[in-house]
Amino acid sequence: MNASLKVLNNYVKVDDQDPLELSEKITRIGHEVEGHHPLAVGTKLVVGYVKECIDHPNSDHLHICQVEIAPGEVTQIVCGAPNVAAGEKVVVALPGCELYGGKIAAGKIRGEESNGMICSIAELIPDNRLLRDEDKAGIHVLPADAPVGVEALSYMGLDDFIMEIGLTPNRSDCMAMTSLAYEVGAVLRRPVTLPEIHHYDELESDITVDVETDLCPFFGAKLVKGVETHESPAWLRHALLSSGIKPINNIVDISNFVMVETGQPIHMYDYDKLNKKAFTIKQGFSGDYKMLDGEDYTIEKEDIIVSTDGTVGCVAGVMGADATKIDENTKNIVIEAATFDGPQLRMTARRLNLLTEASQHYIKGAINTANTLNVLDRCADLLKQLANAKEIYKTVATDYVAPEKKVTVSVERVNGLLGTSFTVEEIKDVFDRLCFSYDLDGTNFTVTVPAYRNDISMDADLIEEVARLYGYDNLPSTLPEMSMTQGLLTDKQAKERAIAHILSDLGLHETLTYTLTSPSKVNDFNLFHPDDENIKLMWPLGEEHSVTRKSILPHLLEVVKYNNDHAMKDVNIFEIANTYVNEEIEQLGIAMSGLYMDIPWMGEKVEASYYVVKGLVEKVMDVLNITPARYSLVRVEEDNKDFHPGRSAYIRMGKDIVGVIGQVHPAKAKAYGVGETYVAQLNLTALIGVRSSKLKFTALPQYPSVSRDLALIVDRDVPASDIERTIFKASKLIKDTTIFDVYEGEHVAKDKKSIAVSLMLQDEKRTLDEKTVNEAMEQVLAAVKKAYSAELRQ
Template sequence: MLASYKLLNQYVKVDDQNPEELAEKITRIGHEVEGHYPLALGTKLVVGYVKECIDHPDSDHLHICQVEVAPGEVTQIVCGAPNVAAGEKVIVALPGCELHAGKISAGKIRGAESNGMICSIAELIEDQRLLREEDKAGIHVLDQDAPVGVEALSYLGLDDFIMDIGLTPNRSDCMAMTSLAHEVAALLNREVTYPEVKKYDEKESEIEVHVETDLCPFFGAKLVKGVSTHESPAWLRNYLLASGIKPINNIVDISNFVMVETGQPIHMYDYDKLTKKAFTIKTGFDTEETMLDGESYKIEPSDIIVSTDDGIGCIAGVMGAESTKIDDTTTNIVIEAATFDGATLRATARRLNLLTDASQHYIKGAIDTANSLHVLDRCADLLVQLADAKEVYKSVHTPLSIEPKVVETSVARTNGLLGTSFTAQEIADVFDRLHFSYESDGENFKVTIPTYRNDISMDADLTEEVARLYGYDNLPNTLPFMSMTEGILSDKQAKEKMIRKTLADLGLHEVLTYTLTSTETVNDFNLFHDNEETVALMSPLNEERAVVRKSLLPALLSTIKYNLDHSNKDVNIFELANTYSRQDKEISNLAIACTGHYVDIPWLNESKPVDFYLVKGFVETLFDKLGISNKRYTFTKVERENKDFHPGRSGYIRFGKKIVGVIGEVHPAKAKVYGVGEVYVAELNLTEILNLRTSALKFTAIPTYPEVSRDLALVVDATTPAQDILTTILKSAKILVDAKIFDVYEGEHVEEGKKSIAISLRFQDPAKTLDEESITKAMHAILERVKKEFNAVIRQ
């Protein structure tokens, strides 16, 4: 928001304040002044009189002017403006003058001495968008009664100071200068002066107003006849320039100025262009309409429309229609002041790309509906003063009943929130400075909130007002009283921290990748979200970041591709993050991806390429750390038709029948798509795994009795998974403490279609020394179990 120092002074006396210091004070009460600068820049500008103007002998467009820059003091200036002429009063920049374009100095132009420059308005004001074409095309010619030698900016009324205030969303009321004036008045402990609005002998109006939607709580219209259109006076143009609004003509400028002053957007209709003198506010239109900017826009049924003559008179709060616009021939005007639903206007304005100044006031909730009738009167008064209006008619409006908002607070409540010791009188003083009326019994306050303060709804808001006006920097430092809580990690956080540390200790690097991915890759490696709908962004920045991922592996493969492209061939990484789907499903995933070598130490002649068993070892190590024994899970091969994982080198991890993870090699075809080679991966559903109930950690004494080892070679079908046999053996005898496969053989001396699996068994009894009978009994139990389940026999 741009706030004019001079306009602010019309409502509260600030001309005795240094503008920069005032900006600092305003910032300290919660309205950050993000920048401040003069409206027009020029340090040595005076009013001059062109006594003589002749053509430059060596130029076809330059003029040599004799200019009186002070009574009796004449200097020569070379000027190239086409409209310079003898007898004109002009703006003169004397040598040493600082302008936006740089410093003016004396010199010679094509051999002729020039001691300064005759200026246009465009050379004084930096924002060229706010200026008229005539302000840019030539020098600015002043009135003939302009006194020679006086300071030009002051004479023009451009000696203003602008504050660019970054209003917080809850203080949109300060988009009105009168509301900002209340803030400054409270800050300086001064009174606010509203402009006098003259009441006229108003006639009865034949206008009708009908509201057919709940999206318009109030609509008011006022007829004014006999206006004339011409240029606005300088003071009005200057105030609009300082507010960042381009002056157009007196009618348009009055509506914009009233919005700046009161925060209420104004729209005006040409009364004579209305066949039916009625306004109906409703929705439901589905058509196209040409608006004030000459462009055609699609109107949808959800848009709020001010309908005239059964058509489109205005897109409410956004822009008026071409059919009812004010032009140079307009003499009779209907003024509109209304309140519309901000959320609906926001949707309309964004869809049509018409985020106008007016629509912003509605969207941000800057409207003081209770003040609407006064706004209509203020606008009519200005039309009489500045547009020669002859007749003013009574306002026609929907019922207006605004209940005053009352909020209660107390001295104890205020001091309790702020950690202060304010007295009731000090709190009352703040309310007085803010012009809040209240009732008090000495300790409790019942405060009636002004209608323009939409941000205040509870006692904490009143406490904030006390803190703002007292000064945040003046509040004492206090610690809140609260119960002590132990700062510990949750069970899930502790386990995730352990997983990260374990994998890092195993030599893997943690990566952090984007949660967003493309629609082409979102279903790659998707194992835990089934066919559930993808979460898509409404307005993605690009196609590569359009949806939320369902697997971490695509991003890890992209990371490997990046490393390979930068000659880093050995990549061992992991990521722990969430994946999502449309059914409000959020899963915590762990993904591992490895390629190249895990160990490569040439001088020790040690080299370990990445393979399936390496990644499987990472997963089993994590399960051991989490207290999940190998008896709780099984491995099964992936489907032969799987397009993500190599069907011969990949397997699912199952808890019972539920798949909770996968380990294996990326399918060669998929690896080619991602631009990588042989990559081994794992992805686990940590949401399932970390919620699995595990036994409490138990400590046992080191066994005092020796263990006994036996080797066993079994012949089974070649298709039988070795892991299944191992799992079965571990469940067959209580004294069996460990079993490991140390050889798998197919070939000579083994029947075709069969394979030999050699297993090392370790037996131990913590209570006694094992005898041969106990070991033999356990071996028999094992052999019977594997024969029954796998038709396994001892290799001969």
């Protein structure tokens, strides 16, 4: 936001302040002055009088001017402006003058001496976008009574200092110069003087106002007749230039100036172009309509519209329609000042690409609705003064009762939160400087919050005001008093970190992907939210990020594709993140493509596969202290659209599916633009919540182990993991099992397979003898025979 010291001086005296020091003081109370610049740039600029102007003998467009630059002092200047003439008062840049475009020096132009330059406004103001065409086309001609020899910028009112303030989102009220004046007045301990509004005899208005939407809490309209359209006075043009607004004419400039002053956007309608003198604020319009800039814009049903004569008179808070615009023939105008819903207006302005200065005030919540009636009167007063308005009519507005907001805070609460020792008098001083009214009961302040301060709603906000005005740098550095606690991770945090560490140690890279996704992908790989409805953002940045995700895998596949597209074919990644639908579920996602391991000097390469991913999941289960006996793998459905039906399995605990391991279905992989990719997805919320025995440490065994191998004939559809689980249960001496061969073919029936298992037996208390080992093996054979009709392969 640009804040002009000349404009600010209208409300609080700052013209005796050093601009840089004032900028520092404003920054220290929370309004960071990110930069500053003068309105016009130029040294050694004086008012001159062109006594004589003749054509240059060696040019068809240059002129030789004799210019009086001080009483009795005349110098020669060559000028090429088409509008230079004898008898004009002009702005002269003397030799040595530094303009933003360079330094002026004396010299000769086509053989004729030139001791300076006669300037246009465009040569003084760096931002030419704000200037009129006539300001750029020729030199600037001053009034005839301009005193020769005086400093030009000061005489013209262009000696202004502009602060570029980066307002925080909670202080949008300071987009109004009057609100900023209260801040500056508090810093400088000076009174704030609001402009006096002159009231005139008002006539009864024939305008009617009707609001048919909840998105317009207040709408006011005021009729003013007999205005004259012409150029604004210099002070008004310069005030707008300082605020970054281009002057147009006195009518438009008044509306823009009132917005700068009060923060309330103003829109004006040509009263004579209205067939019915009625304004209806509603939604429901759709179609293409021509706006003030002459362009057609598509209006949609959710847009807030100020309707006149049954059509669009204005897109509320954004831009007026062409049919009711003010032009040079306008005599009678209707002034609109209203409050519109910021989020809806933001959506409309963004879609139409019309994020105007006015719309920003609504979007950022800078409107003080309680002051809107005064704003309309202020506009009428300025139209009377600057546009010779003949008749002013009574304001027609919707009902609005400004709520009185009171907040209570105690001295003890202030000092307890800030670690200070302020007295009642010191806190009173802060509230007085901010012009807050309050009641004091002992050490308790009940503050009536000004209507323009939308950021104050609780005692902590008032405490912040005390801290700001006292000075953050002046607050003592103290440690809060609290009981000692151990800086430990929760059980959940510890397990999450352990999972991340083990997967990183095993060669996977951790990713962090976006929580939002598109409706077209949200149900892909959706294992844990099958029946939940999508959570949609009210105002998404785009369709691709409009709903919360239900699975991590789609984003991991996008990461795989991104790396593949950049010549990284071996991608091994994981992510731990939440998914949000009806409930929040933390998930672990793993995706592997290409080589998992490549050690050239050892000649060892391991490709990503189902078994590699399965091994990683088993490691995760070990970290969570969940033994293999507590979960099982179940083949996915044959018609599964996300996972390869022959190379994928669900992880089941009891009746619940807590994860999946497998290959991405080829059709789905093609849709995501990836090759053969293996993935895993675990419900960590469920797994971390599983009750498990505490991890126990035992001494290393003192007695040797014994190994035995078995080759079992079982049905082809019997999972090898089930056989392992049964073997473990058969004897307490079984400490480990390893399946080292699965055979189907000759000497084995077609519906059978041979599974070779290596067993390790051990007793912690004694050395095993042959008899004990044989008894254990017989128990194993009996258990697998009973469970699977397994036979020992001969």
